[in-house]
Amino acid sequence: MSKTSLLKWIQEGNVTIPGVLLTHYKEMNLDENELVLLLQVISFIENGNEFPTPFELSSRMTISVSECTGILRKLVQKGFIEIKESYSGDDVRYERYDVEPLWGKLIDCFLLRGKQEAVIANQKNETDLYTCFEQEFGRPLSPFECETLAMWMDDDHHDPHIIKAALRESVISGKLNFRYIDRILFEWKKNGIKTIEQAKSYGKKFRQSQTPQRNKQNEDANPTLKSVPFYNWLEQ
Structure with missing residues (x-):
């Protein structure tokens, strides 16, 4: 290949298009x-020809001029491209x-798909x-319990992961009931707990403040009882 041919190839330029167009068309x-016709129009525009004719477009494709004209008309009708009037420096329209x-x-x-996926x-x-709740309770939830779960999410705006965390906390504490879980969620919300990481940090600080007091009470009641650290499920 000659140098002239390579220069001509480089001068053809590149067409930059979002990859999402290929995946969502x-x-x-x-x-x-x-x-493909849209891509050809974009290519012409990027190379300085803002209004390529159906003949110019079809010469790059495997469709006839009349087919190209029909597709262009359809693209305009469907609102994918518009034909606009502009003026050059000499006021030529x-x-x-x-x-x-x-x-x-x-x-x-793209945004609609993102919302649908969400x-x-x-x-x-x-x-x-x-x-998860039915498995832990070992039975189907009652209508009232289902309504409570829905209120936690819809009215209190608790993330499902945080609700699961509160459920596990109640299981570890041996207090498996909705009233206790609601109290956990209330305390977490009052203290700005919205993520598992924040719950970890809050739980760690809370238990550090509670463990010495518990250990002292246990030791006073039974001096031979060794100190046992409180199980922190959040670390699992």
């Missing part, structure tokens, strides 16, 4: 011909393709939470 109701609507639709699709993940967490 089906969800945006685009087919392969529409996608000209038409150009604007692909900003494509990026807007792509962003909307909803699915949240629903799974909630289902796991109910299952």
Whole structure:
């Protein structure tokens, strides 16, 4: 290959497109011909031709000029591209393709998918939470208990992971009931506990302050009893 050919290849430039367009175009109701045609339009624009003709576009593809014209019309109707009027420095009016609507639709699709994934993940967490409670209680939850769980999440805005942590705390403490779990959640919320890490830190400080007092009481009652550290489930 000659140097001239290599220079021509370099001068062709590169087309920069978001990878998310390739992974989400089906969800945006685009087919392969529409996608490739959009990419060709973008390529022309980036190389200085803002209004390529159907003939120029179809010459790079395997579709006819008439097919290209029809797809362009469809892309405009579907709101993926717009034909706008602009003026040059000599006040000469000209038409150009604007692909900003494509990026807007792509962003909307990406955000919508993110929300859908978040909803699915949240629903799974909630289902796991109910299952976790039923396993620990060894029975199906009553309607009142189900309502209480829902209130913890919807009204008190407790994260399902924090509710599970409070459940495990009640199990370790030997006080498996909703009233005790509600008290744990109340104390954690009052002290700004919103994550497992914060619960670890809070639990550690609380137990450090409580253990010496418990040990002293136990030793006073039974001098031969050795000190046993309180089990910290958060460290497991």
